[in-house]
Amino acid sequence: MQRYLIIAIAILAGLLVLVLLSKMAGRHMRGEAVMPFRYLIAGAVMIAVMVAGGIWLETGSGSPDMAYQPAQIIDGEIRPGQFNEKQ
Numbered sequence: 001m002q003r004y005l006i007i008a009i010a011i012l013a014g015l016l017v018l019v020l021l022s023k024m025a026g027r028h029m030r031g032e033a034v035m036p037f038r039y040l041i042a043g044a045v046m047i048a049v050m051v052a053g054g055i056w057l058e059t060g061s062g063s064p065d066m067a068y069q070p071a072q073i074i075d076g077e078i079r080p081g082q083f084n085e086k087q
Contacts, residue, residue, distance in 0.1 A: 006053030014046030 021041060066083040
């Protein structure tokens with residue numbers, strides 16, 4: 001679910017940057033400002049957000065040589081899930 005949320009945020013961030021750059025391009029047409037390559041900049045922002053989100057997702061994961069132990073109920077207490085060394 002987080003993966004799809006990050007992709008959606010990245011696309012929305014790219015579109016927001018594109019809209020802002022398009023408004024700046026409108027000013028350029030009137031001779032007020034210069035903003036070439038607006039689609040390239042918007043795409044770069046979208047890719048940067050996706051890469052940052054991917055890195056963020058991987059920071060809390062276990063290493064490849066670990067196995068996930070799901071949450072358990074032991075003596076009436078819930079023990080949270082954890083990563084353990086593979087055997």
